[in-house]
Amino acid sequence: MPRTDIGKLSFILLFAPFALWIVLLIILPQLGIGYISLREKVGPGEYTFGLANYAAFVSEPIYWNTLLRTAWMSILVTVMALIIGFPVAYYIAKIAQRRSRAALFLMCLIPLWVSDLVRAFGWIVILRETGLVSSFLQKIGLISGPVEFLYNDATVVMGLVYTVVLFMIVPLVSTLDGMDNSLIEAGYNLGGSRLTVFRRIVVPYAMPGIVAGCIIVFMLTAGSYLTPILLGGKNSMWFTEQIYEQFVTRYNWESGATFGVLLLVFTSFVVWLGLRLTGQNLASTVAKD
Amino acid sequence: MHDLQCESLSKRFGAYTAVNSVSFNVPRGSFFSILGPSGCGKTTLMRMIAGFEEPTSGDIRIKGKSVLSTPPNKRPVKMVFQHLALFPMMNVGENIAYGLRCRGENKADISRKVAAVLDRVGLPGTQEKQVAQLSGGQKQRIAIARCMVLEPDVLLLDEPLGALDLKLRERMKIELKQLQHQFETTFLYITHDQSEALLMSDNVAVMNAGQFEQIGSPQELYNDPKTGFVAGFVGDSNRWPGRALSVSDGKVRVALDGGGEAIAQAGDDRIAAGSAVELFVRPEVLSVGAGSENRLAGTVESLLFNGASSRILVRSQGGNLVEVGQAVMDGTGRIVPGAAVDIGWSHGHGRCFSVSR
Numbered sequence: 001m002p003r004t005d006i007g008k009l010s011f012i013l014l015f016a017p018f019a020l021w022i023v024l025l026i027i028l029p030q031l032g033i034g035y036i037s038l039r040e041k042v043g044p045g046e047y048t049f050g051l052a053n054y055a056a057f058v059s060e061p062i063y064w065n066t067l068l069r070t071a072w073m074s075i076l077v078t079v080m081a082l083i084i085g086f087p088v089a090y091y092i093a094k095i096a097q098r099r100s101r102a103a104l105f106l107m108c109l110i111p112l113w114v115s116d117l118v119r120a121f122g123w124i125v126i127l128r129e130t131g132l133v134s135s136f137l138q139k140i141g142l143i144s145g146p147v148e149f150l151y152n153d154a155t156v157v158m159g160l161v162y163t164v165v166l167f168m169i170v171p172l173v174s175t176l177d178g179m180d181n182s183l184i185e186a187g188y189n190l191g192g193s194r195l196t197v198f199r200r201i202v203v204p205y206a207m208p209g210i211v212a213g214c215i216i217v218f219m220l221t222a223g224s225y226l227t228p229i230l231l232g233g234k235n236s237m238w239f240t241e242q243i244y245e246q247f248v249t250r251y252n253w254e255s256g257a258t259f260g261v262l263l264l265v266f267t268s269f270v271v272w273l274g275l276r277l278t279g280q281n282l283a284s285t286v287a288k289d
Numbered sequence: 290m291h292d293l294q295c296e297s298l299s300k301r302f303g304a305y306t307a308v309n310s311v312s313f314n315v316p317r318g319s320f321f322s323i324l325g326p327s328g329c330g331k332t333t334l335m336r337m338i339a340g341f342e343e344p345t346s347g348d349i350r351i352k353g354k355s356v357l358s359t360p361p362n363k364r365p366v367k368m369v370f371q372h373l374a375l376f377p378m379m380n381v382g383e384n385i386a387y388g389l390r391c392r393g394e395n396k397a398d399i400s401r402k403v404a405a406v407l408d409r410v411g412l413p414g415t416q417e418k419q420v421a422q423l424s425g426g427q428k429q430r431i432a433i434a435r436c437m438v439l440e441p442d443v444l445l446l447d448e449p450l451g452a453l454d455l456k457l458r459e460r461m462k463i464e465l466k467q468l469q470h471q472f473e474t475t476f477l478y479i480t481h482d483q484s485e486a487l488l489m490s491d492n493v494a495v496m497n498a499g500q501f502e503q504i505g506s507p508q509e510l511y512n513d514p515k516t517g518f519v520a521g522f523v524g525d526s527n528r529w530p531g532r533a534l535s536v537s538d539g540k541v542r543v544a545l546d547g548g549g550e551a552i553a554q555a556g557d558d559r560i561a562a563g564s565a566v567e568l569f570v571r572p573e574v575l576s577v578g579a580g581s582e583n584r585l586a587g588t589v590e591s592l593l594f595n596g597a598s599s600r601i602l603v604r605s606q607g608g609n610l611v612e613v614g615q616a617v618m619d620g621t622g623r624i625v626p627g628a629a630v631d632i633g634w635s636h637g638h639g640r641c642f643s644v645s646r
Contacts, residue, residue, distance in 0.1 A: 185341055186374035188362045190388035190439065200387070204378040 030264070036257035053258035063242065067262065070239035071270055073153070074221040077160045081168040081217045082210065084161065089172035089209075090202075094181070105173065108166050116163070120230040123159050124150060127231075151233035159231040164220050168213040175209030176202075211280050215271055222267045239263055291353070292317045292475040293338070293366075293443050298347035300333050307333040309499035310347070315443070315477060315492075320469050322478045322486040325496035326522070331479045334496075335445050338477070339368045351442050362391075367436035368445040372452060373428055375420045381407075381431055382416030388439045406438040409471065425453045426461055430468075437472055446478045450485060462488050483523050487511065495519045517642030520556065520569040527575070529568045529609050533560050533641070541641045543568050547607030551583040553639030565644045572600060572614030574638035577624060581633025587611060589628045603632055 040052045057063045092104045111119065126132045127149035137143045149155060183205065187197035203210070228238035243263065246256030275281060293315040300308040308330040315321040323331045336342040338349055340361030349356050356364050367388075376384050382403050389399045407413050410430040415423075423431065429449060436444055446465075450458045466489045469476045480486050486493045487507040494504040495518070503515045514520035521528055531545040541555045543566055553568055560566055587605040601613040601624060613632055615624075624630065 180372065180374060182370040182372060182374040183376060185339075185361075186368070186370055186376070187387075188341075188360075189339055189366075189368045190435065191362050191391035192387070193362060193391070196391055201376060201378075207378075 033257045033260050036253055037261045039254050041254060053254050054262075056255065057258060057262060063259070066237050066242055067239045067266060069237055070222055070263075071266060073157060073160075074218050074267075075270070077157055077164065077221045078168075078214050078218045080157065080161045081165045082214060085165050085168035085172060085213065086206075086210075088165075089169045089176055092169070093173045093176035094179075094184075108169055111162070112166065116226050117230075119163070120159065120227050123155075123162075123231055127155060150231060151235060153232070156228050156232040156236055156238075159227045160221050160224060163224070163227055164217045167216045167220060171209045171212040171216070172206060173209075175206050175212075179205050207278075207280060211275065211278070214274065218271065218274075219267060222263065222270075290317050291315060292351065293321075293477065294348075294350040294353075295334075295338070296348040296350070298334070298337060298349065299345045300330070300337060300342060301345045306499050308337070308344075311496075311499075311501055312347075313494055313501065313504055315475055318473050318475055319491040320466065320476045320478065320489055322480060322490040322493045323496050324480060324483055324486040324493050324523070327481055329496045330499040331481075331496050332447060335368070335447055335477070335479050338443070339366055339445055340364050365442040366445055367439055367441040367443075368447065369429075369432045369436060369449045371447045371449065373432040373449065375428060375432055375435070377420055379420070380416065381412075381418045381420065381423070384420065384431060385416075385435045385438050388435065392439075402438050406434045409437075410434045410468065426457050426464075429453070429461060430464075433465075433468060437468075437474065441474065443475045443477055444472075446476060448480050448482075450480075450482070458485075465489055487523070493523075495522060497522070514556065514569075514640065517556065517567050517569070517644065520640055520642060521567075524571060525612065525614075526569045526571050527609075527611055529570075530644070531566055531568055533562055533564050533566050533643075535562050536560055540636060541566065543641055545607055545609070547605075547609060549585050549605065549607050551585070551639055552636045553583075553641040554637060556640045556642040559643040560641060566641045567644050568639055568641050570634055570639045572612040574634050575611065575613040575615070575632050576634070577601065577603075577613060577615055577630050577632055582635045583639065584631055584633045585611065586629070586631055589624055589626050589630055591626055592624070603630060605632075 037053055038049050038051070039047045040050045042048055088108070092101055092108075096104055114122075124131070128134070129146045129148045129150075131149070133149055134143075134146050138146065179202075183201055184197060187201040192200065223240060225238070225240040225244065228236040229241055232238065239259065240263070243256050243259045246252045246259060291314040294313075296312050297310045298308060298312070299306065299310050311334060313321075323334065325331045333342060337344050340356070340359065344357070351365055356366075376387065379387065382400075385403045385406060386399050389402060394402075403416060404413070407415060410433060412427060412430055412434075415427075415431075420428065420431070432449065433444070450461050450465075453461060462485055465476075465478075469489075478486070478489065487510075490507060492504060493507055493510055495502045495510060497518050503510060503519045505513075510519060510523045514523060520526055529545050531543040531551075534542040534544050534550070536542075536555060539555050540552055541560055542550065542552050544550055545568065551568060553570075556569075585605050585607075587603040590602045590604045590610070593600040593602060598614070601615055603611045603613055605611055611632060
């Protein structure tokens with residue numbers, strides 16, 4: 001019996017930090033947010049409970065349009081990150097020499113050493129009216145006057161893809177790395193064309209990595225704040241910006257909390273929908289045998 | 290008619306020559322093995338035939354037609370990989386149907402062919418099973434079925450038994466041979482395990498350092514090796530270094546290092562009086578006591594009992610350890626560790642090869 005007691009104790013000790021983290025930093029704050037979102041202000045310091053905050057969200061098209069737009073652009077960013085990240089990951093995991101693999105991987109990590117904010121300002125330096133791109137294009141005579149490349153959707157999407165693509169590459173590299181090269185060779189040997197091998201062998205094998213990467217990237221993008229604000233300016237219409245405004249500018253915590261809950265629920269719904277549409281489930285993604 | 294012909298096939302990686310001017314023909318419907326130690330270039334050779342490596346020079350012909358310019362997915366050779374490479378995300382039926390679907394055959398034909406080939410490998414009705422549910426031997430058969438359903442001209446097998454445990458490996462050897470017989474397809478089998486090669490093959494090529502040492506039937510390789518490498522690699526052999534004293538009539542008189550003399554057949558024609566040689570004598574031709582043409586005195590060091598392949602280890606007076614394959618070990622014998630014995634064999638049973646020192 002003492003053996004199992006020790007086992008139990010060590011399990012509890014090992015599990016405790018994780019449990020504390022989950023409960024104190026994730027579950028409790030979310031419950032708090034949920035609680036605040038159900039509070040209606042009826043007078044100074046007077047509250048009742050109800051769904052008025054949610055009703056306000058639904059009745060104000062600008063709010064839910066922003067949410068839909070955020071989700072839509074996040075999906076676009078996710079797809080682009082996948083399209084850009086997959087070849088990179090495939091190269092690192094399957095084509096590059098074993099020696100250069102670590103170096104390549106490290107190079108993907110380098111952007112993370114610079115703060116989010118500084119990176120965004122870096123883009124501003126390059127893309128603003130008086131920035132590098134604009135003045136270079138003027139110099140070679142392609143454009144006659146200064147052009148503003150900032151503050152449009154394309155720039156926001158590009159900046160976001162740049163920020164999150166690494167989180168697509170990492171899970172993809174680790175899944176593709178585990179793939180035996182002979183599977184690909186067998187695919188060719190049995191008569192498959194490049195496309196067939198890619199479609200029927202590489203992609204299905206990498207599916208857990210693709211799903212994991214897409215979920216991470218989508219969630220990060222939908223919840224990102226700095227990049228859309230700095231690169232998109234006042235017109236970026238990002239949902240986190242609305243949340244910030246409610247909490248900070250308007251000091252309307254009830255409304256901000258409601259938006260927070262809605263963002264969580266809605267992005268979770270999009271992830272669930274994505275899993276359903278591609279026929280995957282979370283269990284097979286996370287716990288791959 | 291030859292299903293597969295290789296002509297002075299070479300492959301160099303930079304300065305390293307993996308395969309050095311290898312030529313061989315595999316007759317239709319035969320079981321051909323390439324036997325060699327790891328790193329001898331046999332895998333590179335097979336990968337060239339499958340099309341995954343481009344030969345530096347030479348030609349590969351299948352049914353008389355050069356396939357050098359044919360990409361791997363169009364070659365009429367199919368391959369069973371070392372770790373089988375069954376697709377884990379497909380079930381058994383889908384694995385087998387993969388090649389047929391690549392060919393664009395219609396659904397009805399595919400399911401008929403899949404069922405038929407599963408029948409032939411003795412696993413009928415397993416289409417819906419997942420690959421992970423199969424045992425090692427079943428996976429093996431599925432991997433072969435996946436290739437055979439495409440009716441290839443040549444089936445390449447890259448040490449497919451390596452991952453199996455010993456008992457299963459013994460059974461699979463026989464099963465593979467039967468499958469080959471049943472499908473009447475040319476099998477090209479590569480292995481480092483001589484018992485696999487000898488047991489299953491019609492012909493075996495012994496490969497060493499990128500070159501073929503000898504091609505022949507298992508009996509030829511065993512009884513009439515042409516080089517010292519073959520004599521040492523195929524089957525068990527006692528191997529003693531020595532010096533040739535005289536050569537006549539294809540017989541060599543050898544002074545063994547550490548004392549003793551023996552007469553043996555000359556294995557090659559480079560042996561001259563005074564040259565360094567190695568003498569190979571198989572354990573089963575040695576006997577204890579009794580008058581023989583060659584004799585060596587020694588002391589029994591230990592008895593290694595292993596049923597039919599039991600051995601007596603004798604330390605000769607020259608200090609060489611000799612394996613004697615006398616199977617009689619019924620416990621009543623007079624051979625006990627420490628006993629002085631004479632071991633003998635006839636002139637024709639020893640084989641001598643020159644050594645370049």
